Amino acid sequence: MSYDLTEEQRMFRETVRRLALERVEPRAAEIDRTGEFPWDIFQLFRDYGLVGVGMPEELGGGGADLLTFCIGVEEIARVCATSSLIIAAQHLGAMPILVAGNEEQKRRFIPDIASGNKISAFALTEPEAGSDAGGTKTRAVLDGDRYRLSGTKVFITNGGLAKTLVVFASTDPDRGVRGVSAFVVDGESQGLSVGRIEDKMGIRGSQTAMLNFDDVRVPRENLLGQEGEGFKIAMRTLDRTRPGIAAQALGIAQGALDAALDHLKQRRQFGRPLIEQEAIQFMLADMETQIQASRHLLYKAAEVVETAGFEAQSSPEVTRYSAMAKLICSDTAMEVTTNAVQLFGGYGYVRDYPVERMMRDAKITQIYEGTNQVQRLVIFRNLLEKGLN
Ligand code: CAA
Numbered sequence: 001m002s003y004d005l006t007e008e009q010r011m012f013r014e015t016v017r018r019l020a021l022e023r024v025e026p027r028a029a030e031i032d033r034t035g036e037f038p039w040d041i042f043q044l045f046r047d048y049g050l051v052g053v054g055m056p057e058e059l060g061g062g063g064a065d066l067l068t069f070c071i072g073v074e075e076i077a078r079v080c081a082t083s084s085l086i087i088a089a090q091h092l093g094a095m096p097i098l099v100a101g102n103e104e105q106k107r108r109f110i111p112d113i114a115s116g117n118k119i120s121a122f123a124l125t126e127p128e129a130g131s132d133a134g135g136t137k138t139r140a141v142l143d144g145d146r147y148r149l150s151g152t153k154v155f156i157t158n159g160g161l162a163k164t165l166v167v168f169a170s171t172d173p174d175r176g177v178r179g180v181s182a183f184v185v186d187g188e189s190q191g192l193s194v195g196r197i198e199d200k201m202g203i204r205g206s207q208t209a210m211l212n213f214d215d216v217r218v219p220r221e222n223l224l225g226q227e228g229e230g231f232k233i234a235m236r237t238l239d240r241t242r243p244g245i246a247a248q249a250l251g252i253a254q255g256a257l258d259a260a261l262d263h264l265k266q267r268r269q270f271g272r273p274l275i276e277q278e279a280i281q282f283m284l285a286d287m288e289t290q291i292q293a294s295r296h297l298l299y300k301a302a303e304v305v306e307t308a309g310f311e312a313q314s315s316p317e318v319t320r321y322s323a324m325a326k327l328i329c330s331d332t333a334m335e336v337t338t339n340a341v342q343l344f345g346g347y348g349y350v351r352d353y354p355v356e357r358m359m360r361d362a363k364i365t366q367i368y369e370g371t372n373q374v375q376r377l378v379i380f381r382n383l384l385e386k387g388l389n
Contacts, residue, residue, distance in 0.1 A: 003299050009068050016075040019048060020083075028080035031205035032357050037161060038205050041083045042116065052114025054091050054244075055098065056310075060111035066240070067302035070247035077251025078258070081361035082205035084251060088244040089157045089206070092369070093120025095237040096166040096182055098310040100225040109164055109184055121162035121187075123153040123211060124234050130155075131374050133168075134177030134231050138213060140169035147171075147183060147223070149216040152195070155368075159209030160194035163187040167213070168234055171227045180230035184222040191216040202360035239314040242322045242369050243305055246298045246329035249365035250291065253333040256340035256358045257287050263344055263353070274343075283343060287336045294325075294332040301325035320382035323375040330365035330372060337362040 005013070023044055031038045045051050054069035055061025064072070069091065077084035094113045097105060112118040129135035138151025149169050153159070165185045172179030185192065195210030225233055261284065264275040274280055301321035308318045337359040341348035348355050366372045 003296060005067075005071075009071060012064070012068055013071045013075060016050070016072045017078075019044070020076050020079045024076060024083050025079035028083070029351070029354065029357065031080060031082050032202075033204075033351075035199070035204040037158075037207050038083060038086075041080075042086055045083075045086055046116035050087055051090050051116035052094070052110075053087065055094055055110060055114040059106055059114060061114035065302075066243060066306040067299055070243055070298060070302050073244050073247040074251035074254070077248040078255040081248060081252050081358070082203050084248045085157065085203055085206045088241070088248055089122075090116070090120055091244055092122045092237070092241045093158070093162065093164065093166060095241055095310075096122065096224055096233050097184060099236045099240065100182065100229065100233045100311075101184075105184065105222070105224065113164055118163035118187075119158050119161045121156050121158045121165045122237070123156050123159065123165050123167040123185075125155045126152060127154055131371055133234060134180060136168055136170050136180050136230075138167070138169040139173070140171050140181055140183060140218070142171070142220070145220050147218045147220065149183065149185070149213045149218055151213050153211040153213070155198065156209050156211055157368075158207055159211045160197060161187075161207055165211075166224070167218075168230045169213075175228060177231045178228050180234075181227045182224040182230040182233045183218050184224065185216065185218050189216045189218070201363060202357070203364050235319075236314050238369055239319050239322045240305055240308075240310070242326040242375075243298060243302050245365055245369045246294075246301070246325040249326075249329040249333035249362065250294055250298055252358050252362050252365070253287075253291050253294070253329070253336040256333075256337040256355050256362075257284070257291060259353065259355055259358070260284065260287070260340040260343045263347070267347075280343060283339055287339055290332045290336060294329045297321075297328050298325040316382040316385040320379055323370070323378040323382075326365075326369065327372050327375040327379065330362070333362035333365050334359075 049062050053062035053064045057063030073084045073088055097109050113120045140147045140149050167183050167185045170179045171181040191214040193212045195212050198208040267274045304321040305318050340355040341359050344355055347353050
């Protein structure tokens, strides 16, 4: 790996790599099979300060820069995508508060999220507002000193486990995307109920829930920013979290290449190890090239996004790099894992080996935190503002 990392980043990578191999990998197949949220891994990450590793130190987080955060997610995803999502999803739930919360809100909500005392969730998607995130139908009506929220959210990562949710709801439907507002909602609020829990193809140990809001009362002081700023808060959040999903995808791809190399060195056909077949060597060379190209773009994106910090508006460059990293890393993950299954032959199609799980896990990285079609749209729109460099 040739990318220039600082000594601290290299040491962090070694520590997380060891933890992932020793403590997470042995659980990965079982987490996938049972589809249960891995509380033991959550606790392990709490013990190691990983749950809030990318959140500011003064708010109880680890204070890691975005590249370090991405390296951590990548190393965990290399052995278990579900486990890496514990960190990425917690980061996503905290991000709107870090991006748009006032000092009092940050102090009230972030320390519990950073320590893992409370699980957080980001509730944006609705049945009719997925890619069209501004089409939010959930309503928030101001009534004295509180808002009353009603509506339905779907595909919410950790939705049924979260004690602190950031919920996007329209305070002014006539204003469309400019009428959306962001609220911090207590997961134990009256009127908030968990609907169906999705039975998913991959990342099976991560809970994905439908949430129903039936006249949920939210204190007025839980509004993030001003009324009508919610959509921009969501977009600025995703600009800062898509690199984490890219890192997850990259880790899955690396894990599949590791597994394929191990297998091909041992398995013999036509009287010699499979790895000696040129057709196989060429596939492995392509996989390595795709992974390295993706890693370089991701690490560059992490640096670009890091310079923007939490609170500044995203520049077109920040938005574009974030989307490009998510696009290339997730497409790489899908292609590399599919090829790894192919290289394993029949063994790739059975659950005794990890690559079929990795292929199923890879797919979601092309879908969540904005489909790759949305990433292309975002990249193109920002390309127009790029100028000539
Ligand atoms: N930063 C700041 N402001 C932004 C912005 C950004 N990155 N992107 C757009 N805006 C602003 C625009 O400037 C515009 O502002 P004005 O009103 O002042 O003009 C406003 O927001 C509206 O922007 P657009 O006209 O571009 O909005 P659009 O309706 O065309 O939508 C979209 C654009 C890119 C398709 C957007 O809806 C989008 O990103 N959709 C995908 C949503 C998504 O990623 N969902 C994932 C859910 S979370 C998840 O998956 C998590 C999980 O479970 C793990």
